[in-house]
Amino acid sequence: MIRNRLGRLIRLPIGLRARLVITFTLVAVTASVLVATIGFELAKTALVERAEDTAVDVVSRELDRITFPIGRLRQGEASPTAQNLEQLGQALDGPGRSVVVEYRDLLYADGPLTMDDVPNELYGRAKQNVVTQLRVIRNELWLVVGSEVYRRAGSTAEPTGLRTFVFFPLRDEQSQLAALRGKLTQGGASIVAIALVVALLSARQVLLPVRRLSAAAQALGQGRLDTRLPVHGQDELAELTSRFNDAAAALELSVSELRALEAMSRRFVADVSHELRTPLTAMTAVADVLNDEAERLPEDTAQAVRLVLREIERLRELIEHLIEISRFDAGTATLNLEPVNVSDAVQGCLEVRGWDEDVQVSVPPGLTVNLDPRRFDIIVANLVGNALKHGRAPVLVSARGTENGLEVKVRDHGKGIPPEALPHVFDRFFKAGAGRTRSQGSGLGLSIARANAQLHGGTISVRPQSPGTLFTVWLPRA
Structure with missing residues (x-):
C-alpha cells in the first residue's frame, strides 16, 4: 500500500x-x-x-x-x-x-x-x-x-x-x-504494449486452471461433493488438479459414510424413544397409583416412591424431548400457522403446567400473530421452565409486537449463567453448573426452543442481567 x-x-x-x-x-x-x-x-x-x-x-x-x-x-x-x-x-x-x-x-x-x-x-x-x-x-x-x-x-x-x-x-x-531516439521510443512502446497483451493472455492461460480449482473448491464448500475437474497435460497444474480430484473423492466417501452413520444414529434415537413410550406409559400409570398410596406408606418407602416418581417424570420429559429432536433431525418438523392471541397462549402455557402463580406476565391483551400454537407453547414452556428450575423468582415474561414481528422476553433473577457457558447454552445436553442448583432437566429444552424458533424463521438470544439471565425470542411476521 x-x-x-x-x-x-x-x-x-x-x-x-x-x-x-x-x-x-x-x-x-x-x-x-x-x-x-x-x-x-x-x-x-x-x-x-x-x-x-x-x-x-x-x-x-x-x-x-x-x-x-x-x-x-x-x-x-x-x-x-x-x-x-x-x-x-x-x-x-x-x-x-x-x-x-x-x-x-x-x-x-x-x-x-x-x-x-x-x-x-x-x-x-x-x-x-x-x-x-x-x-x-x-x-x-x-x-x-x-x-x-x-x-x-x-x-x-x-x-x-x-x-x-x-x-x-x-x-x-x-x-x-533524435530521429533514432524517437524510433527506439516508439519501438519500445510497441514492445511494451505487445508484452502487456502477451502477459494478459499468458496470465489468463496460466490462471484458468487455478480459477477452475477455485470454483470447484467453492462448489465443494457448498455441498456439491461430486465436483471433479478434467486433467489436461502433465505439468504441475495437471498434477494439482489430479490431487484435487482425489481429495474430493475421498471427502465425498467420508461425508457419505458420516451421513449414513448420522442417519443410523437418528433412526436409533427415534426408534428407542418410540419404543420407550409403551413401558413409560405403564410406569406412569403405576406411578400414579403409588402416588396416591404414598401418604399411607412407611416414611422410607414413601421417599423411595417419590424418588421413583421424580425419575419417571424426568424420563418422560427426556423421551418427549428426544422424539421432538428426532423430528428436527429427520427434517419432518413442519409449521401449522394460524392467528394466535399471544396473551392467551402464554397464560394457557403457564396454567397447564401450574406455573401461573410463579410467573409475572406482561403481554398486551389484543396482540395477535400468525404462529404455530403448539411450537410457540414449547418455546415458552422450555424458557420459563428453565428459568424456574435454574433461576430465582421473580420470573418475568413479556411480549410486544414490532415492525418486523413478535418479541418475547423471559427473565429470571438468579445468579445467572457463567460467562464461559453463555456460548453453549443452546447446545444439546449442555448443563451449566456454576451458580445453579443441580439440573433435573434433560439438557435439551433450550436446544428444542431454539429449533422451534428457527423453524418459524426467528432467533433466540441470551444475555446476562444484574441479577439473572434474559432470554429474547424474535419471531417474524408470517
Whole structure:
C-alpha cells in the first residue's frame, strides 16, 4: 500500500494475475530500455566516429597540401603572411564550419567561433598530433579538430608552430540521433504494449486452471461433493488438479459414510424413544397409583416412591424431548400457522403446567400473530421452565409486537449463567453448573426452543442481567 497526497492509503493490486502481468511488463520494459539504450549508444558512437574520421581526414589532407614556408625558415625563404593563413583557413572551411589558424603572432579566424572557444585541453594536446574533442558551445554540439603542422626534413619531422583548429557542426548527426531516439521510443512502446497483451493472455492461460480449482473448491464448500475437474497435460497444474480430484473423492466417501452413520444414529434415537413410550406409559400409570398410596406408606418407602416418581417424570420429559429432536433431525418438523392471541397462549402455557402463580406476565391483551400454537407453547414452556428450575423468582415474561414481528422476553433473577457457558447454552445436553442448583432437566429444552424458533424463521438470544439471565425470542411476521 502507498499513500496519496491526501495521506490516504491506496491498495496496490496483489492478485496473482496482477503480479504476473506487472512482473512480465517490468521485464519487458527493462529489456526494451536496455536494448534501446545499447542500440542508441552504439549508433551514437558510430556516428561520432564517422564524423571524427571524416573531419580528421579533411584537416589532414589540407594540411598536407601546404606549400608556403613555415617553421624554421631556410635561406631564401620568407615568413608566411596573413594571406597565407587566410588561404589555409579557406581551404579548411566548409558549410557551417569555423576555422582558427594560429602562427606565432598571426591569427586567422573565420566563422562564429574564435580561439576563445578552443578547449585548453585540446589546445595543449594539439602540439603532438591531430586530436579531436566533442564540446557543447552556445547550446550546440561541435566536433573540434586541432592539429599542429610538422615540417619534414628527410626522415625527421619538426614542429612549425602553425596550429589549426576546425569546428565541425554536428547538426546532422544530432538530427539523426533524435530521429533514432524517437524510433527506439516508439519501438519500445510497441514492445511494451505487445508484452502487456502477451502477459494478459499468458496470465489468463496460466490462471484458468487455478480459477477452475477455485470454483470447484467453492462448489465443494457448498455441498456439491461430486465436483471433479478434467486433467489436461502433465505439468504441475495437471498434477494439482489430479490431487484435487482425489481429495474430493475421498471427502465425498467420508461425508457419505458420516451421513449414513448420522442417519443410523437418528433412526436409533427415534426408534428407542418410540419404543420407550409403551413401558413409560405403564410406569406412569403405576406411578400414579403409588402416588396416591404414598401418604399411607412407611416414611422410607414413601421417599423411595417419590424418588421413583421424580425419575419417571424426568424420563418422560427426556423421551418427549428426544422424539421432538428426532423430528428436527429427520427434517419432518413442519409449521401449522394460524392467528394466535399471544396473551392467551402464554397464560394457557403457564396454567397447564401450574406455573401461573410463579410467573409475572406482561403481554398486551389484543396482540395477535400468525404462529404455530403448539411450537410457540414449547418455546415458552422450555424458557420459563428453565428459568424456574435454574433461576430465582421473580420470573418475568413479556411480549410486544414490532415492525418486523413478535418479541418475547423471559427473565429470571438468579445468579445467572457463567460467562464461559453463555456460548453453549443452546447446545444439546449442555448443563451449566456454576451458580445453579443441580439440573433435573434433560439438557435439551433450550436446544428444542431454539429449533422451534428457527423453524418459524426467528432467533433466540441470551444475555446476562444484574441479577439473572434474559432470554429474547424474535419471531417474524408470517
